[in-house]
Amino acid sequence: xxxxxxxxxxxxxxxxxxxxxxxxxxxxxxxxxxxxxxxxxxxxxxxxxxxxxxxxxxxxxxxxxxxxxxxxxxxxxxxxxxxxxxxxxxxxxxxxxxxxxxxxxxxxxxxxxxxxxxxxxxxxxxxxxxxxxxxxxxxxxxxxxxxxxxxxxxxxxxxxxxxxxxxxxxxxxxxxxxxxxxxxxxxxxxxxxxxxxxxxxxxxxxxxxxxxxxxxxxxxxxxxxxxxxxxxxxxxxxxxxxxxxxxxxxxxxxxxxxxxxxxxxxxxxxxxxxxxxxxxxxxxx
Amino acid sequence: xxxxxxxxxxxxxxxxxxxxxxxxxxxxxxxxxxxxxxxxxxxxxxxxxxxxxxxxxxxxxxxxxxxxxxxxxxxxxxxxxxxxxxxxxxxxxxxxxxxxxxxxxxxxxxxxxxxxxxxxxxxxxxxxxxxxxxxxxxxxxxxxxxxxxxxxxxxxxxxxxxxxxxxxxxxxxxxxxxxxxxxxxxxxxxxxxxxxxxxxxxxxxxxxxxxxxxxxxxxxxxxxxxxxxxxxxxxxxxxxxxxxxxxxxxxxxxxxxxxxxxx
Numbered sequence: 001x002x003x004x005x006x007x008x009x010x011x012x013x014x015x016x017x018x019x020x021x022x023x024x025x026x027x028x029x030x031x032x033x034x035x036x037x038x039x040x041x042x043x044x045x046x047x048x049x050x051x052x053x054x055x056x057x058x059x060x061x062x063x064x065x066x067x068x069x070x071x072x073x074x075x076x077x078x079x080x081x082x083x084x085x086x087x088x089x090x091x092x093x094x095x096x097x098x099x100x101x102x103x104x105x106x107x108x109x110x111x112x113x114x115x116x117x118x119x120x121x122x123x124x125x126x127x128x129x130x131x132x133x134x135x136x137x138x139x140x141x142x143x144x145x146x147x148x149x150x151x152x153x154x155x156x157x158x159x160x161x162x163x164x165x166x167x168x169x170x171x172x173x174x175x176x177x178x179x180x181x182x183x184x185x186x187x188x189x190x191x192x193x194x195x196x197x198x199x200x201x202x203x204x205x206x207x208x209x210x211x212x213x214x215x216x217x218x219x220x221x222x223x224x225x226x227x228x229x230x231x232x233x234x235x236x237x238x239x240x241x242x243x244x245x246x247x248x249x250x251x252x253x254x255x256x257x258x259x260x261x262x263x264x265x266x267x268x269x270x271x272x273x274x275x276x277x278x279x280x281x282x283x284x285x
Numbered sequence: 286x287x288x289x290x291x292x293x294x295x296x297x298x299x300x301x302x303x304x305x306x307x308x309x310x311x312x313x314x315x316x317x318x319x320x321x322x323x324x325x326x327x328x329x330x331x332x333x334x335x336x337x338x339x340x341x342x343x344x345x346x347x348x349x350x351x352x353x354x355x356x357x358x359x360x361x362x363x364x365x366x367x368x369x370x371x372x373x374x375x376x377x378x379x380x381x382x383x384x385x386x387x388x389x390x391x392x393x394x395x396x397x398x399x400x401x402x403x404x405x406x407x408x409x410x411x412x413x414x415x416x417x418x419x420x421x422x423x424x425x426x427x428x429x430x431x432x433x434x435x436x437x438x439x440x441x442x443x444x445x446x447x448x449x450x451x452x453x454x455x456x457x458x459x460x461x462x463x464x465x466x467x468x469x470x471x472x473x474x475x476x477x478x479x480x481x482x483x484x485x486x487x488x489x490x491x492x493x494x495x496x497x498x499x500x501x502x503x504x505x506x507x508x509x510x511x512x513x514x515x516x517x518x519x520x521x522x523x524x525x526x527x528x529x530x531x532x533x534x535x536x537x538x539x540x541x542x543x544x545x546x547x548x
Contacts, residue, residue, distance in 0.1 A: 014372045021365030021384055021428050028421040029387045032398025039401065089296065092289050103293045105529075106300050112529045113304075114482040116499055117518045120506065121303020124310055124515070131302060134321055162299065223391025226484050230506055239393045243488070246397070258397050265394035272389050276382070 033265065040258035045251070054259035067260075071222060071237040077157045078221040079214045082165035087210065090172040091198075107166040115163055115226040122159045123150050123231055151233030159231050164220045168213035175209025176202075208278065215275040223268060238264045304522070311515035330516040338501060338513065340520065346412065347481065347497040353416035354480035355473055358423035362472050366431025370438070381432070385425045392422065392485040400489040410492025418486040423476035430475065434468025474532065478525055 041050050058064040093104055110118060126132045126149035133146040149155035179202070187201045188194075225239040232240060238260060245257035310316070311330050313323025334340045365384075374380060387395070399418050400409070408414030438461065446456040484499045491500050498521045505514040 010372075014368050014374070017364045017368035018374075019364075020361040021368075021424065024361055024420055024424040025384055025387070028399065028417070029395060032395040032402055035398035035401055036395060039397070088292065092292060095289075097289065097293075103297065106297050108529060109300055109304075109526075112478065112525045113522055114484060114499060114525070116484055116503060117307070117522050118303060120502075120514060120518055121307045124306040124511070125302045129319060131306060131321070134319065137319070162303075219389070223393070225391065225393050226503075230503070239391060242393050242397070254397070254401075261394045261397055265390055268390050268394065272386075 036258045036261055036265075039254055040262050042255055044253065044255045054256045055263070058256065058259055058263070067236060067238055067241050068263075070235060071239075073153075074157060074160060074224075074228075074237055075218050075221040078160040078164055079168075079218045081157065081161045082168040082217045083210060083214050085161065085165050086169040086172050086213070087203075089169055090176050090206075091202075093173055094176050107169050110163050111166050115224065116230060118163050119159060119227045119230040122162060126150050126155060126158075150231065151235075153235060156228065156232060156235055159227050160221050160224060163224070163227060164217045167216040167220060168210065171213030171216065172206060172209050175206045179205055212275065212278045215271065215278055219268065219271050219275065222271065223264070307515045307518050307522075310512055311519050313512070330512040331520075333510075333513045334516045334520070338505065338517065340501070340517065343496050343498055343501045344520075346495050349412045350415045350419065350487075350495070350497055351477060351480045353413060354419035354423050355476045357416065357420050358427040358476045359469065359473055361420070361424045362427025362431040362476075363469070365428045367435050369428065369432035370435025381429065384428055387421050388425050395421075396486050396489040399486065403490055409490050410495050412495055415487055415490050415495055415497070416480070418490045419480040419483050421486065422483060423479050426475050426479065427472045430472040431465075431468055434465050434472075438464055471532075474528060478528060482525065 040054055041052070043049050043051050043053070089107075093100060097103075124130055128146040128148070128150075132149065136143050136147060149158065183205070184197055184201060187197045192200070223239060224237070225243070228235065228237050228240045229243065236244060242257050242260045242264065245253040245260065309323065312326050312328065314325040314327040314329065316323035368374070369377065369381065396418075399421070403409045403414050403418070406414075408417065442460055442464070443456060446460045447453075451459065482499060484503070487497050487500050488503070491497065496504070498517070502514060502517045502521055505517055508514075
């Protein structure tokens with residue numbers, strides 16, 4: 001009896017201690033999200049009535065489709081380029097070269113720096129008078145400059161890659177370092193040349209790492225807000241479109257903004273589920 | 286070998302050049318032509334940032350908001366982290382990934398809801414309100430770090446303390462606290478950077494009296510003075526880079542991927 005009571009008391013303290021965490025989760029995340037959903041279903045400015053108008057009109061409009069396609073395009077392109085950049089870099093960084101401590105710290109920088117600052121700096125570098133175009137003028141004069149990078153779709157992708165490739169690189173690198181060097185040696189001893197070892201042994205083994213890292217890059221790029229807000233120009237992905245609905249119109253288009261936010265949130269949850277699958281697959285192996 | 290170093294050096298230039306240019310822009314004068322470096326140097330833009338953009342006031346706001354957010358999330362982190370770390374909860378992993386959800390979903394998707402709720406509660410344009418919005422992102426990370434810390438707590442030392450006759454309070458201050466201090470510190474560092482750099486949620490809850498550094502910098506972009514904006518960016522980014530420099534030996538990169546900033 002006494003044992004039971006002490007057990008119950010223990011349970012009670014556990015629940016009490018969990019309370020602040022769940023209060024934050026429910027009060028500051030779930031409740032706002034529900035409010036967002038409710039607002040998206042209400043006719044603009046009213047407190048009663050239900051409508052699906054804001055979803056259908058956004059999804060059916062030319063503008064809405066463009067925004068969604070653009071968001072996916074940016075996220076996919078960023079992921080592809082991040083993988084192309086990360087795999088060779090990870091292979092290089094693994095071989096503890098001179099100064100590898102420094103080179104290893106470099107890709108951490110975009111993770112710490114707010115996207116806003118990164119975007120500003122990149123706009124300066126790639127502006128028509130920035131160092132990038134000066135480099136082309138002075139070192140590669142056969143290219144007719146200046147090349148427009150800022151506020152173009154390829155420039156925006158480049159900025160995204162700058163900010164989000166470290167997710168892919170770091171997970172790839174950590175998987176690569178977790179590999180048993182014996183496997184590669186075995187392949188070499190059996191007469192495979194370095195290229196074959198890479199292609200048939202190393203790459204398949206680090207594939208789960210590349211995959212989980214690139215899903216992270218993809219999700220971050222999909223939800224990116226400050227970079228396209230500052231450096232997007234006329235290109236508005238979903239996140240910026242949500243904000244513009246509120247900022248550009250007087251009175252603000254709350255219902256429309258909320259509907260777009262909900263679409264974005266639902267897509268993100270789908271990616272997240274996929275990511276969890278990938279992670280779980282990794283653990284089983 | 287040469288190819289390897291070319292690759293690494295190119296990457297470093299790609300990563301560093303934005304900061305270098307921001308730095309140069311912030312101290313350069315009359316830099317309009319096609320020159321690599323500005324002809325004259327000046328500190329005028331910093332003076333502008335301080336006098337015209339009233340940066341000291343903005344910094345005061347930022348410090349208050351960040352301090353409140355760190356304090357609140359650390360407290361939440363210690364309580365709930367203890368429950369996660371020391372007790373057998375059914376479905377613990379699922380609960381933890383649920384708690385971490387706000388960090389995995391772009392804040393813009395629920396920022397509108399937060400803004401609407403805070404309008405109703407008159408929390409918009411208050412330091413406490415902005416800090417509370419930041420807790421949404423900071424607390425999950427604090428809980429994650431603290432739960433790992435409590436899990437690593439050495440049970441035998443606690444038992445030894447009570448066997449030697451220490452009361453629970455004494456045990457906590459002399460045995461538990463020194464052990465969990467590194468965890469609290471790292472949770473504070475990460476919640477600090479998250480709150481200090483937070484942009485989206487602040488954008489939805491700030492007002493004229495509660496401009497923070499990221500918001501002020503963003504507004505300066507719209508005003509079009511690149512030099513002043515650069516000066517502000519330099520001031521804003523220094524703490525983050527300093528922290529990265531200080532902790533990069535202690536912290537595993539994987540931890541950074543998980544926790545350094547939201548989306």
